[in-house]
Amino acid sequence: APSCRSSRFNVPPSALLVARPVGVCSMMRLPMQASAEGLDAAFVGVPLDTGTSNRPGARFGPRQIRAESAMVRRYNGSTGAAPFDSLRVADIGDVNVNLYNLPDSCRLIRESYQEILASGCVPLTLGGDHTITYPILQALAAKHGAVGLVHVDAHTDTGDTALGESIYHGSPFRHAVEEGLLDCGRVVQIGIRGSSYDPEPHKYCREQGFRVVPAEECWMKSLEPLMREVRAQMGDKPVYISFDIDGLDPAYAPGTGTPEIAGLTPAQ
Amino acid sequence: APSCRSSRFNVPPSALLVARPVGVCSMMRLPMQASAEGLDAAFVGVPLDTGTSNRPGARFGPRQIRAESAMVRRYNGSTGAAPFDSLRVADIGDVNVNLYNLPDSCRLIRESYQEILASGCVPLTLGGDHTITYPILQALAAKHGAVGLVHVDAHTDTGDTALGESIYHGSPFRHAVEEGLLDCGRVVQIGIRGSSYDPEPHKYCREQGFRVVPAEECWMKSLEPLMREVRAQMGDKPVYISFDIDGLDPAYAPGTGTPEIAGLTPAQ
Amino acid sequence: APSCRSSRFNVPPSALLVARPVGVCSMMRLPMQASAEGLDAAFVGVPLDTGTSNRPGARFGPRQIRAESAMVRRYNGSTGAAPFDSLRVADIGDVNVNLYNLPDSCRLIRESYQEILASGCVPLTLGGDHTITYPILQALAAKHGAVGLVHVDAHTDTGDTALGESIYHGSPFRHAVEEGLLDCGRVVQIGIRGSSYDPEPHKYCREQGFRVVPAEECWMKSLEPLMREVRAQMGDKPVYISFDIDGLDPAYAPGTGTPEIAGLTPAQ
Amino acid sequence: APSCRSSRFNVPPSALLVARPVGVCSMMRLPMQASAEGLDAAFVGVPLDTGTSNRPGARFGPRQIRAESAMVRRYNGSTGAAPFDSLRVADIGDVNVNLYNLPDSCRLIRESYQEILASGCVPLTLGGDHTITYPILQALAAKHGAVGLVHVDAHTDTGDTALGESIYHGSPFRHAVEEGLLDCGRVVQIGIRGSSYDPEPHKYCREQGFRVVPAEECWMKSLEPLMREVRAQMGDKPVYISFDIDGLDPAYAPGTGTPEIAGLTPAQ
């Protein structure tokens, strides 16, 4: 098996040396490791979709993201990002979820993330429907206190109960607010759009102090000015980044479960 | 809108009179009705897949079965079956399931079926993953006592707990046995196959008195002799027929969630 | 079956109360009704594609639009639109078309729309290839006189005969002009593009007084200024809106039958 | 361009000499020729699907059959068939159909086939929905008188009017009977199945003297005995072979427009 470590850091193996279809698919074909011990950052899969209200399938999200990630190389020549030059990163596999019981899956996720965070490692999550962000934020806040949030999504995911349940993919940030997991003045939600059950769909978010940036404020614009404002808003305290693939326009990610037209572009 | 009733019975509208793509898709394009009142038999959808252990998607089963059913005509010329000549049949829509809570979905299904059965109507279910058979059998047994069962499937679905849960798509008949919903001497399971967690996979079923007909006993054979035996086994007491699409070979139904090779054919 | 009416108006059932996969798919899961009687607006399907010159399939357009519409909620929080607060809307099913005879299908559509319009209801059509707009305009003009037209499309659809026939998906607006169904000074065609049989493809349209807005005038621009001009052009007289899905770039709607690259975006 | 002629006969080019993806796709990558002049047999496409009652798409049938035919080699080692050793065969392209007018398409097909037959060439048709067999039989009978028919199909295609039309994909053999194009005692229909509008679906056929072999008589059997009987039935007078892809089980040809389960297998 070809080596994919250079000095003390792991690097995605170059397709110049290892053919792209080669290898059991870890994220970016990085080495796999049983725990987060000794890592600066770790890819973790959370293969769950039983919290979704429309098309399921995100349970296979981690598997497919890993498969497609065989294309990713170690440097970003445009931005100069070179994460693998200074961070030890690996893929530590998936959380074992309970497909038949959402609250129990949340418990399993929370416990797994507490263990990852205890080792000092930063988790990079491959989802999974958005329900999973609730237990992840629980684990983060237990360590760091209330965190800031950069949230890219078509939906605010601050819903109340649905079909009689409080835990599902539309409510993680409502729970997070109610349990004090978010530093609400440092929350921004970007790309929000779509029809709503309420004539004032962002009222709850704004009452909490969130900044809501609807998709229509992003159309046909560079988001660099917004990103500068977001950086100022976040300051230098802990921040969680939550990216829902439906934040993008469905043209770029047609497989998403709850598509909303007129979304963000990859360039943004 | 073209009529699809003849005298006192409903009939699927003929494609000679109503073009096949025409109409909001009810089952066989039969009339839709809010309740089972006054019907001999009713198609009911149970759009649930949160009990599945592998590929989800069966929540859209009722929708797709209805769409494809636009091809079905009122007579079966080969067998002489002419159900619409003597039975009043309609589509009564779907049970409203709780996508985020399996036990609660089971309650909703059971209550809906109790209501359907109270009206004297025979329910014809469009699933949905196999979890739904458990509450359906509860409703049936509450009315008829323990019932016989003709069960076509790749799996016996008599599993114990999975991922810590007792309710999921692998266990409905275990629950049915435990709650006395089945007349165990009048149970036959046909098409069973696939690898197993146990070296003696049919032991539990046979201990209950079920007849298990593995797929290999069906290969390349007419099942008419078996069907005669099954009719004798069932006698003239109430019987429930449960057909899991994975009983068929995946060549005939590739979209099934837990495919097992070497299954039954549609002719069988 | 869960209720989807509030006071005297129908509303799309909330997915917080009725699971998205539940129900026989009417448009937005609104109530179904046999006729347009008593409605302010009605969704009507016209499942026809025998007028198409390239890829067929639009006969299943109404069925698929209804299926996907299960995602749509009652309010548009961005624009403030709340149609279901003041209009009684239902789905009245499909026109029964003659798949084998285009002129006869046109007659069937025209007659159905005359009946719908007679009840004072506004039809909201789910197509179907663009041929169907010709008989719809006949019915509209019979009631309202020549109407204005906002037409979003890749093609002007003002062609002369094709393969010897005058009725097909490329000619509805030619017929409409010739029969005086359009108030030609109040016609705008937006998103027009693609190669042509004629070096001056918009000559006919401009000679009639239509405003033609080619796609290249829309690229990477907000269309709000254009929309203001269109509103002024239309004035307060009756207007028909005809939206051909191929007006959008094929990235957003790849299934369209006659795709042309470099089209409009959903945000536009 | 590599040669694909050997002596005076054309042969499909060997993939050992010409790579399979190479070449503008004619049938079996045979030479193309503008007319049937000088050929023993000619492949002809009839890209029409406006006669179909359910899923369209067969208009692209000739194109796809040609693309997939790049796999076919010149000999059949099992049967010993070596058609290209003694017959001059080419692809003469498609009949130009009128997509918007079925009766006119029938006229165009009939005229094209009269021309092909006048040259003494045997046409091998790539369809197209089954409507096209009607004008082909007209052309054949004009030359040969009433012909025998070996017809493999899920449906007898002897329907009366549909949606008010007499010409569509369900009626070609009804027209053929009525116009005396068939030698009815030498007609066999194999693989017939599916639900029906009539409790006695084969009555019309049998009254004409056709032999009808329902699919259930073919299940899990070699059809060699039947083929011997068919050869005897046909004798040595002219016979037309009409193979509808839905004669096969949909597992083998899922794209067919009007699928019926439990059909024939390719081996049969």
Next chain:
Amino acid sequence: APSCRSSRFNVPPSALLVARPVGVCSMMRLPMQASAEGLDAAFVGVPLDTGTSNRPGARFGPRQIRAESAMVRRYNGSTGAAPFDSLRVADIGDVNVNLYNLPDSCRLIRESYQEILASGCVPLTLGGDHTITYPILQALAAKHGAVGLVHVDAHTDTGDTALGESIYHGSPFRHAVEEGLLDCGRVVQIGIRGSSYDPEPHKYCREQGFRVVPAEECWMKSLEPLMREVRAQMGDKPVYISFDIDGLDPAYAPGTGTPEIAGLTPAQ
């Protein structure tokens, strides 16, 4: 991460304990290991398809086989096979192939297999197009001498040069014969069919002493008698089993690159 070892043997983790979508996809979700050291048998991927003459894609074969293998459980209840009770099995990843140079890929495969065989482990290969069997047989014969061969395929793969090359997916067994890698009296080829370049397609094979069992000798029959004969033919000397997915009928495996109709069934 959940354990998947029991005592000294590895076992596929039960989906009752570890949810099916969980985990980086090794074969049957078995443990992964860098080398074959200490194993009785090892799954090895050879992700190569540059030897194919028609549709490529088999380079992703190992990845997809691993993904689908998440369904496989540890016992075969029908046959009593319980391989994981007595053999230590793991997934040792893929051979690093040279996508741009077939002979060099053959060298890389041969060398990898020599290493695997040196450790005393039996390789279980996930392909890849059939070219790869040539270097695998070279490695095997270097250790065991000429081996017997049970070869299930639509094609004999004993071709001579193609497009001027001797190494491609149609020739591995020609090379094997020429280099003395096969014990030709102990070779059986099953499921052979399809059109051919030669009127006597099996002549070469039979001249070498191979038994060729064409598909037509297998149709609608149990293959148990044949299997008994094959066991007798093989005796107790080393045998290689080579299973080309196109041995099956394309209904069961439509993605294969060179499909031939009327093949074997999974039950066979």
Next chain:
Amino acid sequence: APSCRSSRFNVPPSALLVARPVGVCSMMRLPMQASAEGLDAAFVGVPLDTGTSNRPGARFGPRQIRAESAMVRRYNGSTGAAPFDSLRVADIGDVNVNLYNLPDSCRLIRESYQEILASGCVPLTLGGDHTITYPILQALAAKHGAVGLVHVDAHTDTGDTALGESIYHGSPFRHAVEEGLLDCGRVVQIGIRGSSYDPEPHKYCREQGFRVVPAEECWMKSLEPLMREVRAQMGDKPVYISFDIDGLDPAYAPGTGTPEIAGLTPAQ
């Protein structure tokens, strides 16, 4: 067969006269011709994908481009382009490639293009992976000397060896530089993006004097100013235009083998 020639020029047949699905698919359904003799420009297919590092399939590129090209008409009304009014254009089929040997395929391509160029015809290539540009440039430079290059792509394709090989789809322009086939001051590469193996991914290109326009410089902008600069850069000496479909964002061409997000749009 309908005529598609007007006076001395060929023109794509109008879909008003010849139905779109009709005809064996040449490019734009233009006449086919065995050689380039007498043509101003010729479409040539190069159906090769064995140089690709990720998803193969481009070997069927020429076939699919031809199939989709049935939509293209003779004029571009927006730009006024009317190529068929003054140029004699035909489809001359495909180069016969060696699927199993990349360097030999390069030789075959080079020789074919030398022959085409010798006749004075301009080749318009339908690929095929990007490896094929290397032998094409060899043939061009042999006739015209070093040429300018307008190269639209996600990648610069100036890589050194990969998997030990120098010829593959990532290196054609490296070879071109080394063999003096390019007039390096007249090279522009547009749309370049994606992660890289090197922190300075464009260094080599810029050292050769290429202009590199990364995708981020194109985002949400008209490229007309750039096109004016490119025209000035190219001057009036010979220029080759090489368009890799992955230059576009994958939303517009999802089937490409090595997709990179955030690419160009068709309008650009």
